[in-house]
Amino acid sequence: SQTIHQWPATLVQPVGSPLSLECTVEGTSNPNLYWYRQAAGRGLQLLFYSVGIGQISSEVPQNLSASRPQDRQFILSSKKLLLSDSGFYLCAWSRLYEQYFGPGTRLTVT
Amino acid sequence: AQKVTQAQTEISVVEKEDVTLDCVYETRDTTYYLFWYKQPPSGELVFLIRRNSFDEQNEISGRYSWNFQKSTSSFNFTITASQVVDSAVYFCALSEVSGGGATNKLIFGTGTLLAVQP
Numbered sequence: 597s598q599t600i601h602q603w604p605a606t607l608v609q610p611v612g613s614p615l616s617l618e619c620t621v622e623g624t625s626n627p628n629l630y631w632y633r634q635a636a637g638r639g640l641q642l643l644f645y646s647v648g649i650g651q652i653s654s655e656v657p658q659n660l661s662a663s664r665p666q667d668r669q670f671i672l673s674s675k676k677l678l679l680s681d682s683g684f685y686l687c688a689w690s691r692l693y694e695q696y697f698g699p700g701t702r703l704t705v706t
Numbered sequence: 707a708q709k710v711t712q713a714q715t716e717i718s719v720v721e722k723e724d725v726t727l728d729c730v731y732e733t734r735d736t737t738y739y740l741f742w743y744k745q746p747p748s749g750e751l752v753f754l755i756r757r758n759s760f761d762e763q764n765e766i767s768g769r770y771s772w773n774f775q776k777s778t779s780s781f782n783f784t785i786t787a788s789q790v791v792d793s794a795v796y797f798c799a800l801s802e803v804s805g806g807g808a809t810n811k812l813i814f815g816t817g818t819l820l821a822v823q824p
Contacts, residue, residue, distance in 0.1 A: 628810065638795060640814040655811075684749060690810055693739050693801060697751040 598623035602687050602698040610706055615660075615674040617701050619687030622668065627689040629670040631662055634684040634700075646670060677705045708733045710800050712815035719788050720823050727783040727818045729798030735759075739801040740774065740781045741812065746794045757781060788822045795819050 599622045609615060621627055631643040642655045644662035652662050659678050663671045670687055682705045688695040709732040719725045731740065742754040755765065757774050765772050769786045785792055795817045802811045 630811075638817045638819075640797065642811055645811060686749075686751065688751075693810055694741065694753050694756050695810070695812055696753060697743075700749045702749070 598689070598696065600687060600689055600696060600698040602685075602701050604701060605699065606702045606704075608704045608706060609677050611679055612676050615672070615677050615681070615703070617672040617685055617687075617703075619670040619672075619698055620668055621670075621689045624668070624689065624691060626667060627691055629664060630688040630690070630695060631670065631672050632686040632688065632697075634686060636683070640686070644672070679705050681705050708735075708800055708802055708813050710798050710813055710815035712796075712798055712818050714818045715816075716819040716821070718821045718823060721790060722787050724784060724786050725788050725820065725822075727785075727796050727798075727820065729781045729783065729815060731779050731781065731798070731800045733779075733800060735803070737803065739803070739810075741799040741801070742772065742781075742783050743797045743799065744794045745797065745817070751797070754783075785820075788820075790822050790824050793820060793822045 601620050603618055629646045632640045633643055634640050644652055644654055646652050646664045649664055649667055660672060660674050682703055685701045685703060687698040711730045714728055717725060738759045740757045743751045744754055745751050755772055762774050762776055771784045773782045797817045798815045799812045802813060
């Protein structure tokens with residue numbers, strides 16, 4: 597069966613510091629991968645998606661970037677965090693239609 | 707543009723009551739998919755159901771049932787005999803299929819917080 601992992605689970609970082617969040621998927625190959633952010637108001641916003649290694653599409657211009665160095669690894673990064681980057685970050689994978697989500701990373705920028 | 711509306715921000719019920727969560731969507735696509743996800747306090751989104759636009763048959767899974775009506779662009783979710791463990795935020799979502807189905811991006815509603823009181 598497929599499993600999706602995210603780490604860290606929680607993170608507190610100062611403004612201006614770098615960020616690296618990692619997502620890995622087990623039990624499937626060549627999945628589509630997604631990064632979402634859920635702000636305090638509850639809505640889910642798609643940030644990036646990837647259909648293959650090195651293929652990244654950005655949905656919203658922002659302070660973040662994504663990379664897919666391996667088939668089942670998806671990384672969300674920032675060179676300098678802003679206060680507005682705080683939120684709950686969710687990674688998801690899909691093969692056909694449903695997306696399956698990881699446990700999320702709660703990021704607080706202070 | 708595609709859009710999902712969950713007009714109910716919060717619902718509070720007492721255990722064993724039935725509750726219906728509303729979802730209305732907008733799309734110009736003739737083929738699309740609708741989903742419901744549950745987000746318990748732990749935060750992880752749990753997939754509940756997918757419905758294809760060409761299949762309007764209602765579905766029942768235990769205490770859960772879904773009513774899909776294309777005529778009113780609605781995909782409502784009913785929990786029968788609610789339990790405290792049903793307390794969560796529930797999201798309705800619509801898929802945007804592009805690139806021959808390659809990306810399948812989801813458009814989420816803003817969610818409905820369901821609180822089931824004992």
